Amino acid sequence: MTPAPPVDTIDLLHRARGLAGRTVAEIALSLGLAVPELGTRGKGRIGNLVEKALGATAGSAAAPDFPHLGIELKTIPVDGSGRPLESTFVCTISLGDADTTSWETSLVRAKLAHVLWLPIVTARGRPAAERRVGTPLLWQPTADQEAILRADFDDIMGRIGVGGVEGLTARAGRWLQVRPKARTGRARTWSFGPEGELIATVPRGFYLRARFTQALLRDPSAVPA
Amino acid sequence: MTPAPPVDTIDLLHRARGLAGRTVAEIALSLGLAVPELGTRGKGRIGNLVEKALGATAGSAAAPDFPHLGIELKTIPVDGSGRPLESTFVCTISLGDADTTSWETSLVRAKLAHVLWLPIVTARGRPAAERRVGTPLLWQPTADQEAILRADFDDIMGRIGVGGVEGLTARAGRWLQVRPKARTGRARTWSFGPEGELIATVPRGFYLRARFTQALLRDPSAVPA
DNA sequence: TAGGATCCACTGGTGGATCCGT
């Protein structure tokens, strides 16, 4: 019942376009799956559903959703006019490697190198089943865009190197930012404090600000503020 | 329904003696739990049951079962005359640290520093529910015993340092031995080969040979072959 | 007999994201 992986990029894009206009309920039904609930329950379930619908490789960490194509799938909740309602999670940040990781070798660069954006038209307060897939966009950063992402990355990693991760706020970064991930007070990861001492901290992730993804969805080569 | 932790060593020993002579079925019933199946299903379930019955801390890794007492609980299947039917698993071996770990700081020493042995009288082929708790033994290694355990540990770690973990067999060690742990071909851990190269291997654990535990149960200060 | 192979329950960490006060 689960579709095979797409044979190539064209195939993937065709399939994604085939989902456009369909509701979450319809997609779930066609896969023989339960319609995901949302709200405070099951925040990531639409993302998982769409992955299955497009034949993405299941649950493979540190690899793109479509490994043979090198393409990452990202759903993004948008309002009726196509504006993102949320920032977009990119990946977890390796807090221990702040001083030895470069943009070139970073996971965040790998994730953003080639993305299939799939807007999910979302009316707040309505059942998830009603949400509808919008027009997909296959995107690779332009040189200008990547330069800014790299600058954000270097800025963030530099701040961690100087003051430790606890001194970093979500205010750093023009398009990329770092915010907490996972339930506060439960998950723990290891990092370094201002004096270089080893400390336990909440896991954090890279996110793309909504103002960047908003511009992107309208013009893939946009360079917004 | 789950007992509170024992307040002190005497309390623990009293409780353990209170289990002596009782069957697995009786203990499960008194805790309001299902009687564990065994055989090829649920090999560790009696151990878990007894932990609960004695108020051990649940599922705490790298800590003794009774942290405030520093005591480790080990069930051990024995025949009608009290002879162990199996070797006893002690703990996982840290393969990456072979050259930097000493007996003094090792997990295996910590685990064996103070053990509450609880024999489980086991007739092969009979239902697990019928198994009966034997006479508990609270044990700490004598100086002579610890010297041999340390020698085994050093021997094993030395062999790993020389030939890598893949050259190590369960034949090494007088009382302690190293054997595979977890389903072959599934779990993987990282180690070093003969040339110092990083390799993936099956996880392994320290076990106490049955000839040692057999002597121990008859005479806590025994120094068998 | 015992070395090598294997089994189940549980949970912490990861990947998928959205919630919600200020």
Added chain:
DNA sequence: ACGGATCCACCAGTGGATCCTA
């Protein structure tokens, strides 16, 4: 608007051990 907090599914790894052939 947005920074900080939080939610669920899934799975590999760990802890509890015993099985099973040669």
